[in-house]
Amino acid sequence: MTTSTLVQHLAQVAAQRTPQAVALRHDGQDLNYEELARLQRGFAQGLLAKGLQRGERVAVFLSKRFETVAAMFGTAEAGCTFVPVNPALKREQVAHILRDCDVRVLVTSPDRWRLLASVAEQCPALQWVVLVGEASMQAERCELIAWDQFVQPEGRRAHHAVIDVDMAAILYTSGSTGKPKGVVVSHRNLVSGAASVASYLGNHAADRILAVLPLSFDAGLSQVTTALTVGACAVLLDHTLPSEVLHVMQREHITGLTAVPPLWIQLAELSWPDSIKQHLRYFANTGGKMPREILGRLRSLAPQAKPYLMYGLTEAFRSTYLPPEEADKRPDSMGKAMPNQQILVLRPDGSECDPDEPGELVHRGSTVALGYWNDPEKTAERFKPLPGRASGLMCPELAVFSGDTVRRDAEGYLYFIGRRDEMIKTSGYRVSPVEIEELIYGDERIAEVAAFGIEHPRLGQAIVVVVSARSGEALKAEHVQQLCRKHLPVYMVPAHVAVRTGALPRNPNGKIDRKTLSQPFTNFFQAPALEATA
Numbered sequence: 001m002t003t004s005t006l007v008q009h010l011a012q013v014a015a016q017r018t019p020q021a022v023a024l025r026h027d028g029q030d031l032n033y034e035e036l037a038r039l040q041r042g043f044a045q046g047l048l049a050k051g052l053q054r055g056e057r058v059a060v061f062l063s064k065r066f067e068t069v070a071a072m073f074g075t076a077e078a079g080c081t082f083v084p085v086n087p088a089l090k091r092e093q094v095a096h097i098l099r100d101c102d103v104r105v106l107v108t109s110p111d112r113w114r115l116l117a118s119v120a121e122q123c124p125a126l127q128w129v130v131l132v133g134e135a136s137m138q139a140e141r142c143e144l145i146a147w148d149q150f151v152q153p154e155g156r157r158a159h160h161a162v163i164d165v166d167m168a169a170i171l172y173t174s175g176s177t178g179k180p181k182g183v184v185v186s187h188r189n190l191v192s193g194a195a196s197v198a199s200y201l202g203n204h205a206a207d208r209i210l211a212v213l214p215l216s217f218d219a220g221l222s223q224v225t226t227a228l229t230v231g232a233c234a235v236l237l238d239h240t241l242p243s244e245v246l247h248v249m250q251r252e253h254i255t256g257l258t259a260v261p262p263l264w265i266q267l268a269e270l271s272w273p274d275s276i277k278q279h280l281r282y283f284a285n286t287g288g289k290m291p292r293e294i295l296g297r298l299r300s301l302a303p304q305a306k307p308y309l310m311y312g313l314t315e316a317f318r319s320t321y322l323p324p325e326e327a328d329k330r331p332d333s334m335g336k337a338m339p340n341q342q343i344l345v346l347r348p349d350g351s352e353c354d355p356d357e358p359g360e361l362v363h364r365g366s367t368v369a370l371g372y373w374n375d376p377e378k379t380a381e382r383f384k385p386l387p388g389r390a391s392g393l394m395c396p397e398l399a400v401f402s403g404d405t406v407r408r409d410a411e412g413y414l415y416f417i418g419r420r421d422e423m424i425k426t427s428g429y430r431v432s433p434v435e436i437e438e439l440i441y442g443d444e445r446i447a448e449v450a451a452f453g454i455e456h457p458r459l460g461q462a463i464v465v466v467v468s469a470r471s472g473e474a475l476k477a478e479h480v481q482q483l484c485r486k487h488l489p490v491y492m493v494p495a496h497v498a499v500r501t502g503a504l505p506r507n508p509n510g511k512i513d514r515k516t517l518s519q520p521f522t523n524f525f526q527a528p529a530l531e532a533t534a
Contacts, residue, residue: 005164006187008044008077010194010228011036018231021205024066024224025252026236031066033231036073038153039066043074045155047105050128054079054160055167057101061085061094061108061116064215064236067132067147069224071107072215076168076187079160083170083182086216087112087238088508095119096179097172098126101373106142109133113144164188170373171218171314182373183314185218192366193317194225196339200321201256201282201308207232210254212239212263217509218314219286223258242266246276253279258310260287260510261294265448266503268297269470277302284308286318287511289416289434291441292331299327309334311416315382316400317367319343320414332438333413334406341365344399345408350387355410358417362386364399405432422514424453426461427491433514436465436494439487440480445473448504451494452514456525462495464524466517468504475499496524 004010011023011033019034031039047058058075060082062068068084075082083101085094094116098106102125108116110133120126120142131137132147168187172180203209209227211234213220227234235252239245242263249257250273257280259267264285280302285295290309299307306324311334313319320343322335337343345359346352353359364386371379386399405417418432425431433451440449447470453461465484469475477497484493507513 004191004195004229006076006162007168007190007225008040008073010191010225011040011073014228014231018205021231022233023228024069024234024236025208026065029066036066036070039070039151040074040077042151042153042155043071044078044159045152045157046130046150047075047078047080048157048159049152049155050105052078052080052104054162055081057081057083057103057170058105058107059083059085059098059103061087061106061112062132063087063109063238064211065132067107068215069236071130072169077159079162081167081169083172084214084216084221085172086214086508088214089180091115091119093180095122097182098123100180101170101182104128105130107132107147110137113137162187164191167370169221171216171221173314181375181378183218184370184373185317186370189317189367189369190221190225191229192340194222194229196341196367197222197318198226198229199339200323201226201284203227203230203232203256205231207255207281208235208253209233209256210235210237210245210249210252212237212245212257212259214509217287218317219258219260219312220509222318239263242270246270246272249276249280255279255281256284257282258284258286261285261290262448262504262506262512263510264290264298265294268294268301269447272301277304280305282306282308282324284310284321286310286312287509289332289334289438291438293441293444295327295331310338311335311414313363313400313402313404315369315402316341316363316365317369319361319363319402322413326413330413332415333409334416335414336412337365341367343414344386345406345414346387346401353408356407358405358407360420361402361404361406361414362399363402364397368398368400422452424451424461424463426453426456426459426463431463431492436463436484436488436492440465440467440483443480443483445469445475446480447471447473448512450504450512450514450517452518454518454521454524456495459495462525463492464496464498464518464521465494466498466500466504468500468502496521 015033015037022030023033023036024031060071072082105128107130130150164187170182211223309322311320320335344362385396403420436451447468449467456462480497505513505516
């Protein structure tokens with residue numbers, strides 16, 4: 001075996017090349033590639049011993065640890081489908097996921113199972129619960145098995161046959177907008193995406209990649225698959241404080257870190273130890289637009305590190321990146337298509353937009369997911385045949401229609417305008433919340449900002465902005481209003497600004513949760529006395 005075509009091959013191939021190299025590091029402990037390959041093989045044997053069939057679902061509801069990775073890739077090795085569940089989700093959300101995709105086996109910890117046990121009756125397909133950690137527990141309808149008893153390293157049961165276009169995993173969205181929905185990804189999606197990202201980031205075996213994002217998040221899982229692709233070390237961290245992230249970056253000699261904007265905003269407020277600057281080779285952003293002010297602060301904190309600005313969506317893993325050498329020239333750009341993918345900007349009729357004409361971002365290539373689990377209607381809305389005149393193909397091809405509005409300049413660089421479901425429609429205008437947020441982030445007193453639309457009897461929607469100040473800074477809503485009045489047209493000026501203390505709420509993937517922030521304002525503009533004056 002010389003190449004990786006299935007996700008379980010990633011550790012296996014690296015184990016053949018460099019068996020003693022460190023694959024995973026967690027809480028001061030190392031697991032080398034030979035040990036990881038053996039552990040995932042043992043978990044696969046445990047599944048097969050229970051009679052699991054090809055494609056059956058195995059959920060992993062754990063914090064980041066060696067067993068988490070081994071269970072996911074061991075599930076793939078058995079020919080089954082792994083479902084990583086974000087540890088930040090609540091009991092009801094987890095129960096929905098277990099029911100939605102008929103999970104047969106759940107891998108979790110004793111403390112998490114205590115929370116879930118009361119809803120186990122709602123998950124009729126669940127038969128076995130594998131517990132990682134010491135526990136003496138009983139369950140009425142599920143069989144509880146300790147991890148060490150479940151794993152069978154000496155087994156010889158034949159794996160179910162799969163190929164690279166078969167289902168490998170189901171990644172559930174955060175659930176910030178209704179119930180979580182599962183995106184079905186293939187082996188090809190995961191392996192091709194990891195190879196592509198590793199190529200443009202220049203990852204190599206000596207890298208130490210900090211996996212700080214949830215492994216249930218496609219960008220978080222990518223930190224592990226990318227590391228395994230090149231035989232590097234993935235350092236697993238469930239961060240609670242930005243200062244902890246910096247501490248681990250310093251202690252573990254991290255060479256690469258990918259994060260979402262809210263975490264970068266918090267890290268940019270801290271003083272970075274000089275030792276980080278000596279070994280950090282790159283930092284990358286995904287999951288939202290990096291404010292220009294924050295990018296500038298990060299570049300001054302780590303001037304030797306190359307910045308990579310990326311854009312992606314769970315339905316297609318990763319779509320674009322901006323090469324570091326372009327960061328000075330076009331810091332607001334999301335770049336061009338990542339290797340082996342094509343990005344189109346289309347009008348509603350399927351024709352390609354002219355330069356600088358806004359249109360929908362459409363992604364075609366090897367990372368396009370298989371669709372939404374058990375939801376053909378939503379799958380048909382997002383995964384649609386690509387018009388022949390756009391692809392140049394005579395045969396039909398499914399592409400992801402992102403729902404995001406972007407523009408492409410004359411040189412081919414893409415710029416994000418806004419999500420179709422987040423665009424604010426006010427006074428007859430379509431307004432991108434990102435544009436408002438970008439302006440406000442330019443004030444050095446601002447720590448975080450979120451803009452969103454609220455129903456209004458006259459305007460259609462009124463613009464509301466919620467901001468938090470940097471530590472030690474005094475901030476008034478009127479100051480933000482004046483800033484917007486000075487630099488924005490009248491229809492883009494917020495009708496209301498709210499100042500909060502502390503970090504703004506996040507969804508389980510670490511992104512600022514606009515829906516939660518907007519809920520207290522649902523009926524805010526219904527009373528005449530509170531109508532907008534902007």
